[in-house]
Amino acid sequence: MKVLVTGASGFVGTAVVRELSRRGHEVWAGSREGRAVAGARGVRLDVTDAGSVVRAVAEADPDVVVHLVGIIVEKGEQSFERVHVEGTRHVLAATPRGARYVHMSALGADPQSESGYSATKGRAEALVRGSGLPYTIFRPSLIFGPGDDFFGRVLRELVSTAPIVPQIGDGSFPFRPVSVQDVAQAFAGAVDGQGVGETYALTGPDEFTFRQLLELELRALGKSKPIVPVPLVLMNLAVPLMQVLPNPPITKDQYAMLKEGNTAPNEPARSVFGLPMRRLADDLPGLLAAGRASGQAAG
Template sequence: MKVLVTGASGFVGRRVVADLLHAGHEVVAASRHGHEVGGARGLALNVTDPAATRRGLEAERPQAVVHLVGIIAPQGAQTFERVHVEGTRNVLEAARPLGARYLHMSALGADPESRSRYSSSKARAEALVKASGLPFTLFRPSLIFGPGDDFFGRVLKNLVSAAPVVPVIGDGRFPFRPVWVGDVAAAFTQALERPQTVGRTFELVGPTVYSFSDLLKLELQALGLRKTLVRIPLWAMNLAVPAMQLLPRPPITPDQYAMLLEGNTADPGPATRAFDLEMVSLEALLPRLLRPGTHETTAAEEGA
């Protein structure tokens, strides 16, 4: 099957491309810069440009589209609305005349009423997918860990490394269920061959629930650090997070803060019954992932 992957140069995109190639698919690796990804032919494609997106898909005529493009934080004209919502609209409109199988990367916690602009924009994109008329499958992953991830490799690492003590937001009990990037990629690849997944939404989570405090302790342990955890009242964090945005590279954005407060967990049952997943645990890989040189710096979640 010929599969076009948007955001192919991103963290999850590279793994999805590798899995699709291994499964024997012909893969077109679409990204803004059009670089080859893991042996897959590159295609320069800016999904926020409707005409360019239409031309790209018309020229390639893929049988399936895997849409992974997304951003972690807005940068200039690259807003959540433009990338997540309008970008999705453009890809759907270009894929519709082809009748392409459509796989979409959303996010656990996607909710139009969320305080996080990231999460609310993901929900609006989901609504477009469901109304598209295409044979779609939606995926909502939790925090994704793996080589090159932003949360464990940068955000949490900076949080536990920057000061003599480690700040804990509120009571630190917010629940999370991180998922391995290999399991996320496997779900996307297997969905192409499983027609029973059409029209369904799958929440992709790992085997273990952790509190935010648990994640901080695991990060410290993996880095070989011994520090005291100090609780920071929510009222203080509510003041500190906006002030952090004055820094050249804030350790946490307002949207990331809002998502932390909401937690990020779900039932793994439906996805594990639909797909063959390894369900790799965070403890098994985190020490290796945090070794110097393991991570690649990425400005966007999925190469928008």
């Protein structure tokens, strides 16, 4: 089948393109740069530009559209509303009526969420369900793997920068991280025709509290530091003040998402798509070592 993947040059996109190509699909890798990804042919596609999306879809003439584009932090004109909601609207409008559509949302997607990220992901889901297209929606938790941003950068910096490790509140917020390999396999299964008309949470085999994630990151880095709780009342005052910094250590939106937690059972996705369920504790030391080696080579 011919498959057009939006956001193909990103962390998840590269893994999905690679898995689809391995399964023998003709993959078109859509990105703003239009470059080839993992052997797939590149096509210029900017989801915030309706004309760009129409042209890319016309060039690829896909049987399936896989929409992966999303942002974690708003920058300039790249707002959650513009990328998640309007971008999804553009992709849905351009998708051929005879094609299937596979959508990456997020665990916690809810139009009523305090988090702008989660709220716009929820509104985008509503557009998908009302599109009339045969769809599958995936809601991943935190995704880990080579090149991930949360475990490879955000959490690493949090436990490495200061002599102590700050913990938000009592650290009890739950998370169930999922590997990028599991995510890619689920998306490829949907492209192959599994799970049409359904919405699936994508979570891993193990649940962690935020404190346990901090402890796991420290062990994987071979560090030993005290973890110091920061009361939520102080965080509620400090986080807005941090926003005056050029690159705040945590945005107001990320703070809202952390307090909400990010967990759900891994069934039925595990069984429907035959997911291997890679474990964070097994993979994290190697991922961090690879990131360290890459950083040293770049320097």
